[in-house]
Amino acid sequence: xxxxxxxxxxxxxxVLVVDATTRGPGPYATRVLAxxxxxxxxxxxxxxxxxxxxxxxxxxxxxxxxxxVCALDTAxxxxxxxxxAGRAHVFVHSxxxxxxxxxxxxxxxxxxxxPGLVHCTISGYGPGSPLGDxxxxxxxxxxxxxxxxxxxxxxxQIPGIPYGDTLAGTQAATRILAALLRARSTGRGAAIEVSxxxxxxxxxxxxxxAAGTPLAAGFANPGKAVYHTADxxxxxxAILDEDAYWAGLCDALGLADVxxxxxxxxxADAAALRARVxxxxxxxxxxxxxxxxxxxxxxxxxxxxxxALAFAGGLPLPExxxxxxxxxxxxxxxxxxxxxxxxxxxxxxx
Amino acid sequence: xxxxxxxLEGVVIADHTILGPGPYATELLAxxxxxxxxxxxxxxDPARRIPGLWNAFNGDKESALCDLRSDEGxxxxxxVAARADAFVNSxxxxxxxxxxxxxxxxxxxxxxxxxxxxxxxxSTGPLRARxxxxxxxxxxxxxxxxxxxxxxxxxxxxxxxxxxxxxxxxxxxxxxxxxxxxxxxxxxEVSVAGVLSEFASIGASADDSxxxxxxxxxAYGVFLTADxxxxxxGVLxxQPFWDALCDALGLENLxxxxxxxxxxxxxxxxxxVAAAVGRHTLADLERLFEPHANIPWNTVEAADAVDIPFGVxxxxxxxxxxxxxxxxxxxxxxx
Numbered sequence: 001x002x003x004x005x006x007x008x009x010x011x012x013x014x015v016l017v018v019d020a021t022t023r024g025p026g027p028y029a030t031r032v033l034a035x036x037x038x039x040x041x042x043x044x045x046x047x048x049x050x051x052x053x054x055x056x057x058x059x060x061x062x063x064x065x066x067x068x069v070c071a072l073d074t075a076x077x078x079x080x081x082x083x084x085a086g087r088a089h090v091f092v093h094s095x096x097x098x099x100x101x102x103x104x105x106x107x108x109x110x111x112x113x114x115p116g117l118v119h120c121t122i123s124g125y126g127p128g129s130p131l132g133d134x135x136x137x138x139x140x141x142x143x144x145x146x147x148x149x150x151x152x153x154x155x156x157q158i159p160g161i162p163y164g165d166t167l168a169g170t171q172a173a174t175r176i177l178a179a180l181l182r183a184r185s186t187g188r189g190a191a192i193e194v195s196x197x198x199x200x201x202x203x204x205x206x207x208x209x210a211a212g213t214p215l216a217a218g219f220a221n222p223g224k225a226v227y228h229t230a231d232x233x234x235x236x237x238a239i240l241d242e243d244a245y246w247a248g249l250c251d252a253l254g255l256a257d258v259x260x261x262x263x264x265x266x267x268a269d270a271a272a273l274r275a276r277v278x279x280x281x282x283x284x285x286x287x288x289x290x291x292x293x294x295x296x297x298x299x300x301x302x303x304x305x306x307x308a309l310a311f312a313g314g315l316p317l318p319e320x321x322x323x324x325x326x327x328x329x330x331x332x333x334x335x336x337x338x339x340x341x342x343x344x345x346x347x348x349x350x
Numbered sequence: 351x352x353x354x355x356x357x358l359e360g361v362v363i364a365d366h367t368i369l370g371p372g373p374y375a376t377e378l379l380a381x382x383x384x385x386x387x388x389x390x391x392x393x394x395d396p397a398r399r400i401p402g403l404w405n406a407f408n409g410d411k412e413s414a415l416c417d418l419r420s421d422e423g424x425x426x427x428x429x430v431a432a433r434a435d436a437f438v439n440s441x442x443x444x445x446x447x448x449x450x451x452x453x454x455x456x457x458x459x460x461x462x463x464x465x466x467x468x469x470x471x472x473s474t475g476p477l478r479a480r481x482x483x484x485x486x487x488x489x490x491x492x493x494x495x496x497x498x499x500x501x502x503x504x505x506x507x508x509x510x511x512x513x514x515x516x517x518x519x520x521x522x523x524x525x526x527x528x529x530x531x532x533x534x535x536x537x538x539e540v541s542v543a544g545v546l547s548e549f550a551s552i553g554a555s556a557d558d559s560x561x562x563x564x565x566x567x568x569a570y571g572v573f574l575t576a577d578x579x580x581x582x583x584g585v586l587x588x589q590p591f592w593d594a595l596c597d598a599l600g601l602e603n604l605x606x607x608x609x610x611x612x613x614x615x616x617x618x619x620x621x622x623v624a625a626a627v628g629r630h631t632l633a634d635l636e637r638l639f640e641p642h643a644n645i646p647w648n649t650v651e652a653a654d655a656v657d658i659p660f661g662v663x664x665x666x667x668x669x670x671x672x673x674x675x676x677x678x679x680x681x682x683x684x685x
Contacts, residue, residue, distance in 0.1 A: 011528035036524050056555040126660040135646040143582040146653030150507045156572045160496040160563035161553035174520040178382045181527045182357035198661025204653035207507025209402030217506030226502040238483035299482045306492030306550035309476045311543040
C-alpha cells in the first residue's frame with residue numbers, strides 16, 4: 001500500500017521542544033516527541049543530566065536531541081533559557097516545586113512572552129502530595145502509587161522495567177501534544193502537571209478492579225499460567241473463558257479426557273488441571289512444544305528475553321545517537337541569540 | 351492560559367475497538383475532551399461481561415450499535431468515519447479491508463483521517479498469526495522476564511493494556527496534530543507486544559548499572575519493619591541520602607562509607623540495613639526519618655490508598671449502556 005500516506009514518523013517536524021528535564025520520565029517524554037519528528041533542545045546544567053553516568057539508559061532516553069549547556073545560576077544562562085522558551089512550542093522541566101519560578105521559567109512568566117507555549121512540569125509525587133518534596137525514583141513511585149503491591153501477587157520485588165518512567169513519560173507526551181493541538185487553534189498554551197506516582201495510580205487501580213475476576217494474578221485458572229518444558233524453557237498460555245482454546249490446548253497436549261470441561265469446571269479444579277498441563281509439557285522439549293502448540297491458533301508464547309523478537313507496531317527507532325554534553329551549545333546560541341522580540345515558528349490565528 | 355483539562359474538544363473519534371488496549375486508548379482521548387463514538391457489534395463489546403475493566407476503559411463515550419454485516423451498519427461506519435479525525439479498530443489483519451474500512455478506502459473518503467489499528471503481536475513480524483492476551487504479549491516481548499525475573503508468577507496489573515493504550519493515544523494525538531496542520535492523515539499501527547518490547551528493552555539497558563533489578567544494593571529495595579509493614583528505601587550512589595539514612599537508623603559505623611565503598615559491599619551491608627529497619631515499627635521509622643528531608647523512602651501502599659493528583663485525567667461519565675446514544679448518532683450522521 002505504497003500510496004497510503006504513513007503517519008509513522010515525521011509528524012511533528014515543525015515542533016520545537018525545550019527540555020530542561022533530567023533522569024527518567026521527562027527525558028523519555030521528550031525522546032518520544034523527538035522520535036515523532038519534533039526538534040528537542042536539551043538544556044543541561046554544566047555537569048550534565050545525572051543519568052549520563054548510566055550511558056545505556058542515557059542513550060535510550062536522549063538520542064536524537066541537541067544538547068546545550070546552560071548555567072541557570074547565572075543571569076546570562078537564565079536569559080538564554082528564557083529566550084529559547086520564548087521561541088519554543090513546548091517547555092518541559094522536572095525541577096522541584098518553586099524552582100522554575102526562581103529562574104523565571106514558570107508557566108506564568110513564560111506565557112507573557114509566548115502565550116501559545118505549552119508548559120509541562122513532571123514530578124515524582126506531585127506538588128502538594130502527602131510525600132511532598134521527598135526524593136525518590138521509579139521504585140518509590142511504584143510503591144507509593146499501589147502499583148508495586150498490585151504488580152506482585154506475593155512479596156514485592158524490584159521490577160526490571162522502569163514502568164513509571166515510561167508510562168508517565170508517555171502520558172506527559174500525550175498531554176503536551178493534546179495541549180499543542182488546542183494551542184494551534186486558539187493561540188493559547190497551557191500549563192500541564194504530570195506526577196509519576198499519580199500516573200501509576202491508574203494502572204494500580206485498574207489492576208485492583210480485576211481482583212477476584214479471572215483476570216487477577218493468582219486466580220486459579222489452568223488455562224492462564226507460566227509453564228516450563230523438559231528443557232526448561234518457560235512458556236505462557238493465556239486462555240480466559242474461551243472453551244475452544246482450551247479444547248485446542250488439550251488436543252495439542254493429548255489431554256483428551258478434560259478437553260470438554262467448561263470454564264467453571266476448569267476454574268473449580270484448577271490445581272489438578274495445572275498439574276496435568278505441566279506434566280504434559282514436562283514430557284516434551286521446546287521444539288516439540290512448538291510443533292504441537294504452533295500448529296494450532298492458540299494463545300501461547302515462550303517467555304523471551306528483551307529484544308529477542310523484533311515486533312512491529314511500537315514506535316520505530318531511528319538510528320540516532322545521544323548528544324555529547326554541550327555538543328550543540330555554540331550552534332544553538334548562534335541560532336537563537338536574537339535580541340529583539342521572539343519570532344514565532346508558526347503564527348496563531350488572532 | 352487555557353484550561354488544560356479538555357484540549358481535545360472538537361476532535362471526533364470513530365471507535366470500533368473492543369476489550370483492553372483499544373478502548374483504553376480512546377477513553378484517554380475522551381477524558382481529554384474528544385468525542386468518542388463507540389460503534390459496537392450486536393451483543394456489544396465483550397468486555398461488558400467484566401464490569402471492572404469495562405468501567406475502567408469506557409467512561410465518557412457514546413455508544414451506538416453498528417452491525418457491520420448489514421448495509422445500514424456499514425453506512426453508519428462510513429458516515430461517522432467521513433467526519434471523524436480518527437478511526438480506531440482492533441480487528442485482525444484484513445478484516446478492515448474486507449469491510450471497506452481499510453486505510454486507503456477511508457483516506458479516499460476523508461483525506462485527513464488518522465486510521466489506527468491496535469494489534470497484539472503486530473500485523474507483520476513474528477507471531478503475527480497467533481491469537482493472544484496480555485500475558486502472551488508480556489512473555490514474547492521480554493517484559494515478563496523483566497518484571498517477574500525467573501518466577502512462574504505473572505503481574506497483577508494489566509501492564510500491556512495500559513502501556514499500549516497510552517502509547518496509542520499518544521500516536522493518535524500526534525497524527526491528528528499533523529493532519530490538522532497539513533490536511534493529510536495517514537495510517538498507524540500500535541501493537542501491544544511492540545510497545546512492551548520497547549519498555550522491556552529500556553529495562554534491559556539498565557542491566558549494567560546500579561539501578562538494575564539484578565544488582566544487590568545495600569539500601570535500595572523493599573524492607574520489612576518490626577510490625578510487618580513494607581517500606582521502600584531508594585538509596586543508590588547518593589552520598590547525602592546514605593549519610594542521612596545512617597544517621598536516622600543509628601548506623602554510625604557505616605556512615606563514613608562512600609558509594610564507591612558501600613556499593614561493592616552490598617551483600618555484607620544489606621542485611622545490616624535490613625536488620626536496622628526491622629528493629630523499628632513503621633511509626634518509629636516515621637519519627638526517625640522525619641527530621642531528614644533527604645531520605646528517599648516510602649511505604650508500599652495498596653492501590654488507591656493515597657489520593658495523588660496530576661496523574662491521568664479521570665472520566666466524568668460512566669460507560670454508556672449498549673446503543674444508549676444510537677438513535678441520536680444515527681440521526682446526526684445518516685441524515
